[in-house]
Amino acid sequence: MSFATTRSPNSEERRISPVFWVLLAILGTSGWAVWTGFGTVDFGVFLFVVAGWMVSLCLHEYAHARTALHGGDITVGAKGYLTLNPFRYANAVLSFVLPVVFVVLGGIGLPGGAVFIERHRIQGRLKHSLISAAGPLVNLLCAVVVLVPVGAGWLDSQAPEFQAALSFLGMLQVSAALLNLLPVPGLDGYGIVEPWLSPQTRRAVAPFAPYGMMAVFVVLWQSQVNVWFFNLVYDVMGFFGVSSSYAAVGSYLFRFWTH
Template sequence: MTATHPRTDRRISPIFLALVAVLGVSAWGVWSGFATNTGFAVFLFVVSGWIVSLCLHEYAHARTALHGGDLSIGAKGYLTLNPLKYTHALLSIVLPVLFVIMGGIGLPGGAVFIERDRVRGRLRHSLISAAGPLVNAFLALALTAPFWLGAMDDAPVAFRCALAFLAMLQVTAALLNFLPVPGLDGYGVLEPWLSYRIRRQVEPFAPFGLLAVFACLWIPEVNAVFWTGIDAVLEALGVSWWETAYGLEYFRFWEGEPPTGLIPR
């Protein structure tokens, strides 16, 4: 029998590499204008970039859990960045992508199964939960860096708007994930510090936490406050509301691309 190399469970998956390749090619297509359908190129760019960020989000949870004491993480394939290895592929990949298509919002999803009993120390448990949304926050900073550094002034409008829209998804994912609501990472950060009695009382509501958040977002007043906050964060990072709005218009290529003459410059 051939021995398995100890690092085999940490090799980057070809599926993830293919996603990165699609991201790079579509980004070049949008930037260069080579794509015959700019909107479709933006769609591929945003979707591939969003899935890559989801993979990195879950990898951060898994990697932090590994260093926290859960040595079973590697055998589950979570360190390969393969989205098909996630415990709930529907919640982790399919639904987030559908929500981007339907509503242009970064949906947080649950994916990796961590054996928490292997992890010792409340701080480690909190760090495991915080690792995912911190990746989204870092990606938001990285994607907006060209804006707040003034490097996007001469960039093609379509690329600028596509990048702004992808950055907006990272901001919404980070903020939603950090909400202290059962079932979300924000509550996972807080949970280790709560009493056993409170945790037992809250536990039955965890499967419905995300649904409750999105039900609240359907309330016009709450929705307005949420998007005002998102716009304020992006504005502070150098991204204007019209760039994200037109990014969504380009993304929905099946509805027709936005008239270039109406885009502020």
Template sequence: MTAVASRRSERRISPVFLGIVAVMAVTGWAAWTGFAEEPGVAVFLFVTSGWIVSLCLHEYAHARTALHSGDISIGAKGYLTLNPLKYTHALLSIVLPVIFVIMGGIGLPGGAVFIERSRIRGRWKHSLISAAGPLTNVLFALVCTAPFWLHALDGVPPAFQYALAFLALLQVTAAILNFLPVPGLDGYGVIEPWLSYGVRRQVEPFAPFGLLAVFAVLWIPSVNQVFFDAIYSILGGLGIDDVQRYCGQNLYRFWEGVDQYCTVSR
């Protein structure tokens, strides 16, 4: 295989990713048309597949930025194919984030792609690699909320509005959590290159526990309330009201019983 052919195969979009996108498209159509007898099922599948797509794009953004910053080993690892099965920790990148969405409706930061940082020169490049992932979540949130802040909801069925609202909530929570300057999260990766060597060495042992610490703090009721108040304020600024947000999560968790208000047209 020639070098050119090899590079093309390393960057060819995976059938696995295309399959997930297909599920998102079909279930989005079902939520839009009311084809599914139970709207919650269509919303659940649409949001879950959309969430997985966003996780793949998040990791792709890290990988692609690393490639252009000097880590030419990225392609051989399969990170440019958008295949979630190629991630270093598929459990952390896909399985746990999906479980957290199902259980608690929160966008758990995923990870990770293995980047050979020694190949990359320049602190700005290291920071940009870390920022690229959560910036993808920000972009995804803007796309999901575009019909709301553009006031273009005429003709959009309520169930599809609710699904977009909940998917946007997941993107906003993922972006905020990822940007926290906590060891192990992307936010710390943004500032790490600018810290002294001594500080980085002292902080390094705590990196595997950073995400656990964040969620432990979020279990504190007062902190949890402040966090979600901030999330809801951001969503409100993007045009999503409390009813749309509530009904999105209510339809998503259809097995707990769907509020009848969320199944009728507004």
């Protein structure tokens, strides 16, 4: 048994990665540029949304790891999961590359789970469900943080481009929370219900888990399903007082290469 499996994470293993600080710096700098109108606004919106999206992905995965740590998996520290470094996760392609590609191609917020949790260390079905739920809850919290200032009118006197960028980023967070709560193998929604299923059902479903995220993306590519889903997303945004037109403008500015 390795030393990492017998102790709790130390301060070094909890230290925030420089990579995450760089992402925050890009987020802050691009946000300031869009706010003040400095430089090319369209490209500033692109950087702001991508950086904000990646920061939320780091927090999403961190939430899984942190909840797992408190649930009994003390190995997450040695794996680097508590440093908010995207390059330390089990599969950087699933957790970061594909989600960014999905945003660029279709404006869909779909984070992929790529934190390897040693589930045998965790006792109790509720703890397993909470570990899976932690990620989508972070996306929901991020949605609240970026949508409330826009919906409450706190930014009405500021640059409309910044409000549009926040609205589009908030739309991504809402879509990520809703999609990831679907009980589809490979997504967190299935991870929430999986502990409550019979062993036979879990074994039967397990082979489909690697394809769940791609399957959801393909289904969303169908026009009618896409309309239904985004109507739901816009309804949630409307609850915060944010119009879908703001998100549409943000999406347009984000795709600076199309105009």
